[in-house]
Amino acid sequence: MTAEKGIGPKEFEAALGIPAGELDARTCGLLSDARLRYLPIDDAGQVRLQDEIAKQIANGFTIVGEHRAGIWRDVWQEQLDLFESSGYDLKALNPKFVAGSSILRWQGAYVRGVTEQFELVFLEIMRDWLFRTFLADIDHLYEFGSGSAFNVAAYAELFPETPITALDWAPAAVRIADVLRERRGMKIAGRRFDFFAPEPELTLGTGSGVLTMCALEQIGDRFGAFLDYVVANRPRRVVHVEPTFELYDPSRPHDQLAIEYHRQRKYLKGLLPALERLEAEGKATIRLKRRLRFGSRFHECFTIVVWDPTPT
Numbered sequence: 680m681t682a683e684k685g686i687g688p689k690e691f692e693a694a695l696g697i698p699a700g701e702l703d704a705r706t707c708g709l710l711s712d713a714r715l716r717y718l719p720i721d722d723a724g725q726v727r728l729q730d731e732i733a734k735q736i737a738n739g740f741t742i743v744g745e746h747r748a749g750i751w752r753d754v755w756q757e758q759l760d761l762f763e764s765s766g767y768d769l770k771a772l773n774p775k776f777v778a779g780s781s782i783l784r785w786q787g788a789y790v791r792g793v794t795e796q797f798e799l800v801f802l803e804i805m806r807d808w809l810f811r812t813f814l815a816d817i818d819h820l821y822e823f824g825s826g827s828a829f830n831v832a833a834y835a836e837l838f839p840e841t842p843i844t845a846l847d848w849a850p851a852a853v854r855i856a857d858v859l860r861e862r863r864g865m866k867i868a869g870r871r872f873d874f875f876a877p878e879p880e881l882t883l884g885t886g887s888g889v890l891t892m893c894a895l896e897q898i899g900d901r902f903g904a905f906l907d908y909v910v911a912n913r914p915r916r917v918v919h920v921e922p923t924f925e926l927y928d929p930s931r932p933h934d935q936l937a938i939e940y941h942r943q944r945k946y947l948k949g950l951l952p953a954l955e956r957l958e959a960e961g962k963a964t965i966r967l968k969r970r971l972r973f974g975s976r977f978h979e980c981f982t983i984v985v986w987d988p989t990p991t
């Protein structure tokens with residue numbers, strides 16, 4: 680029998696790449712309450728999973744793009760219905776696609792999550808840390824591709840006085856954000872937005888913060904219009920949590936499978952090199968670039984990139 684292992688402050692700090700002992704009491708407390716436990720999988724099990732996952736990838740997944748607008752419209756309509764029928768319980772905003780699998784990727788291997796909804800719980804703790812570390816000093820938050828609005832709701836609970844705009848191309852996603860204001864009194868407004876065609880009249884103040892979480896993922900290599908829009912607006916901070924193709928290591932079979940999955944779905948490609956070019960040109964400062972080596976069965980959506988556009 681393999682012994683269970685846990686993710687406590689030491690493991691969390693190592694994943695984030697921050698010095699031991701740096702996590703504050705709040706994150707340590709959240710980790711201790713969550714008791715994140717998993718079962719390691721032996722070498723034979725790793726090989727079995729690699730074969731199984733390779734077959735699933737070979738069988739094919741849908742590719743991202745405009746043709747998926749209808750899918751997102753339906754997903755978020757269903758979530759809105761669920762939110763309303765729950766009596767506006769914030770837990771009803773947790774998207775189905777998080778925590779869908781008990782097989783997870785952790786530090787270069789597959790593991791089996793023991794804690795219920797492992798992926799969601801990990802995400803909630805990481806997000807709490809990320810918001811408090813990088814988005815505490817802004818005067819307005821804009822989340823682009825906000826989906827069920829569970830990220831902006833979590834932000835509003837931490838910073839109730841900061842206005843938030845939640846933007847998405849799916850009408851129900853925009854509506855959920857408005858319902859959070861109407862029913863829960865949060866300072867959140869929804870607004871329609873298409874990454875493929877940002878509207879220049881939507882201006883972001885110089886004290887504002889921009890967030891994308893597993894959203895640019897959906898636009899492949901077509902992030903140029905959005906990046907130009909953000910650079911032109913010069914918000915104070917930009918935080919991305921996105922699967923990042925360039926940080927996988929093709930020499931490792933475990934990473935190679937994530938690369939194949941990412942390629943097949945035509946997920947985000949080229950954003951990090953584009954940000955590095957902006958930095959070389961003096962237009963941006965990258966404050967954090969970190970692959971957490973944590974993810975679901977197929978890939979890792981939790982790579983963090985934080986950057987500041989250079990003020991004029």
Ligand SMILES: C[S@@+](CC[C@H](N)C(=O)[O-])C[C@H]1O[C@@H](n2cnc3c(N)ncnc32)[C@H](O)[C@@H]1O
Nearest residue numbers: 751824825826848849872873874892893894897
């Ligand atoms: C995987 S979901 C992530 C949602 C949310 N950020 C989260 O963390 O759960 C991707 C989101 O991107 C939105 N999206 C996809 N393509 C888009 C586009 N071209 N413009 C605006 N939103 C888009 C979808 O409607 C969906 O809400």
